[in-house]
Amino acid sequence: MRVYPKAMEIGENEGFTPEKDLFKRAEFGRGMSHLVGNIEDPLVIAFDGPWGSGKTTFLKMWAGELRNAGHPVIFFDAFENDYIEDAFAALAREIVILAESKIPKTDKIACSLKEKTANLGIALLKGSLKVASKAAFRAATAGIVDTSDFKEIAEDTEKEADDLAKHYIDNLLNEPKRQKELSSQFRNALAELPSILAPPTEKENQKSLIFIIDELDRCKPLFALSLLERIKHFMMVQNVHFVLGVHMEQLCGSVRSAYGSEIDARLYLQKFIHVTIFNKIKNNGTETELDLYANYLSKYLDLRSDSGGTVKDAIETIIRITHLEQNSYRTIERAFSVLALAVGLTPRNHLQIGYLIGGLIMMKLMRPSIFAKAKQGTLTFIEAHDFLRFEPKANTLEEMSWEESIWAFALEPNLPGDFIRRFNEFGFRYNVRSGRDLLKFTANDIVDRIAPN
Numbered sequence: 001m002r003v004y005p006k007a008m009e010i011g012e013n014e015g016f017t018p019e020k021d022l023f024k025r026a027e028f029g030r031g032m033s034h035l036v037g038n039i040e041d042p043l044v045i046a047f048d049g050p051w052g053s054g055k056t057t058f059l060k061m062w063a064g065e066l067r068n069a070g071h072p073v074i075f076f077d078a079f080e081n082d083y084i085e086d087a088f089a090a091l092a093r094e095i096v097i098l099a100e101s102k103i104p105k106t107d108k109i110a111c112s113l114k115e116k117t118a119n120l121g122i123a124l125l126k127g128s129l130k131v132a133s134k135a136a137f138r139a140a141t142a143g144i145v146d147t148s149d150f151k152e153i154a155e156d157t158e159k160e161a162d163d164l165a166k167h168y169i170d171n172l173l174n175e176p177k178r179q180k181e182l183s184s185q186f187r188n189a190l191a192e193l194p195s196i197l198a199p200p201t202e203k204e205n206q207k208s209l210i211f212i213i214d215e216l217d218r219c220k221p222l223f224a225l226s227l228l229e230r231i232k233h234f235m236m237v238q239n240v241h242f243v244l245g246v247h248m249e250q251l252c253g254s255v256r257s258a259y260g261s262e263i264d265a266r267l268y269l270q271k272f273i274h275v276t277i278f279n280k281i282k283n284n285g286t287e288t289e290l291d292l293y294a295n296y297l298s299k300y301l302d303l304r305s306d307s308g309g310t311v312k313d314a315i316e317t318i319i320r321i322t323h324l325e326q327n328s329y330r331t332i333e334r335a336f337s338v339l340a341l342a343v344g345l346t347p348r349n350h351l352q353i354g355y356l357i358g359g360l361i362m363m364k365l366m367r368p369s370i371f372a373k374a375k376q377g378t379l380t381f382i383e384a385h386d387f388l389r390f391e392p393k394a395n396t397l398e399e400m401s402w403e404e405s406i407w408a409f410a411l412e413p414n415l416p417g418d419f420i421r422r423f424n425e426f427g428f429r430y431n432v433r434s435g436r437d438l439l440k441f442t443a444n445d446i447v448d449r450i451a452p453n
Helices: 026-037 055-068 087-102 109-125 133-142 146-195 221-234 248-259 264-268 288-302 310-325 329-345 354-365 368-376 381-388 401-413 417-421 422-430 434-447
Strands: 044-048 073-077 209-214 240-246 273-279
Touching: 026 044, 044 221, 055 209, 055 240, 073 087, 087 109, 087 146, 087 209, 087 221, 109 133, 109 146, 146 209, 146 221, 146 240, 221 248, 240 248, 248 264, 264 329, 273 422, 288 310, 288 329, 288 368, 310 329, 310 354, 310 381, 329 354, 329 381, 329 434, 354 368, 354 401, 354 417, 354 434, 368 381, 368 434, 381 401, 401 434
Parallel strands: 044 240, 044 273, 073 209, 209 240
Antiparallel strands: none
16 A cells, blocks of 8 residues: 555656546647747746646646657756746756757857856846945944954955945946846847757748746745746747746735735736646546546555445545535645555554545545544534535435435434434444544544644
8 A cells, every 4th residue: 555646757758648647638738839839939828727736747748748849848946946046047057958968068059158148147146236334244243243353344344345335336337238238149049049959940940949937836936036037038039938837826926925915916927928828627527637636546545445435435525525625636645645544554343434534534634623623522513514515415314315424423413213223333333332422533543643744
């Protein structure tokens, strides 16, 4: 039995293989390839979806398809690189690495690109110099430097600050012109790169360079916005397209974090993003992508199927609530991991009712307050019903589904004798005195032994 699903490994040129393309996204990928392959003018595309909706997996597969079609591709994880101070340097490094992987480092073209990239990067860094003040120095050294030494140090600092101020003013007056020249040189070199990396034949259009930036919404807000600004000002050239793996609502939060809650974040982002493509969970007839992923996880985690339907019933509840709550694939992963551990750690001679386990797992992940009541034995049937939303809705005990009737047995205090007798076998066999005891046992001794991370 496995406990956690391993991140799917996708090779650089693997593309949408049948065994890994669980959701049959190859056709959708071909549509995106057609878009970036037939437009010369620079595009910035937001591939929008919440965290855990499968954006990274799709983008990695799509990157492989693009490479197989002859496109030069850069895949950049913004979250893993937000420790880099300068966003231009982070992006430019990837461009130089790609160029040097395809062109010998000693080649004049590679050397020229690297030189122009470095020159512009240095100019941008010089333009961001700050001048230290005596007041800042005093604040930084208070309580550390003796008063007898302070005068001499302060005089040296004052002279250094004067020199820095002069240097800063010189940069302020002279650097914009130099930055403009260096920016033009860099953009020209970048515009030539696609034709060098993927020379077109007589019968085909120039293959675009596709720069995929993933996890933009998870990196530091200022770094994310700086990436967008650097792209707009220095990298918008023909046959170079940027695709951003992002949750736009989260990115809007980064804008508001940087510029204040009053700003119209979506209007601000329109300055940088031309097209938004939504990564939606599809419904293919009777089986949705969530169902397909649940089946995949069940097989991958090797959940045991010989426990009297326990796992099957728990999965049924987990999937139903996931649909109702419109959760992501990541929620299913966490729920299935808890299920695998809960079933795996519980001896086979202990009572395991899948519908209770599945419902309690989802309560624990999504509604901790009502899960706490289940543990304490104070949860009501109405509270459970409001969360679980059984279908179809029953008006009488006789109309209840097996799942709903189990929850009624566990929580309703006044049930008819015939109804209770349906469940007495549990009490006699497993020494459970009442339905509420059964729920408390399941919550405390099966589900709450596991802490999902």
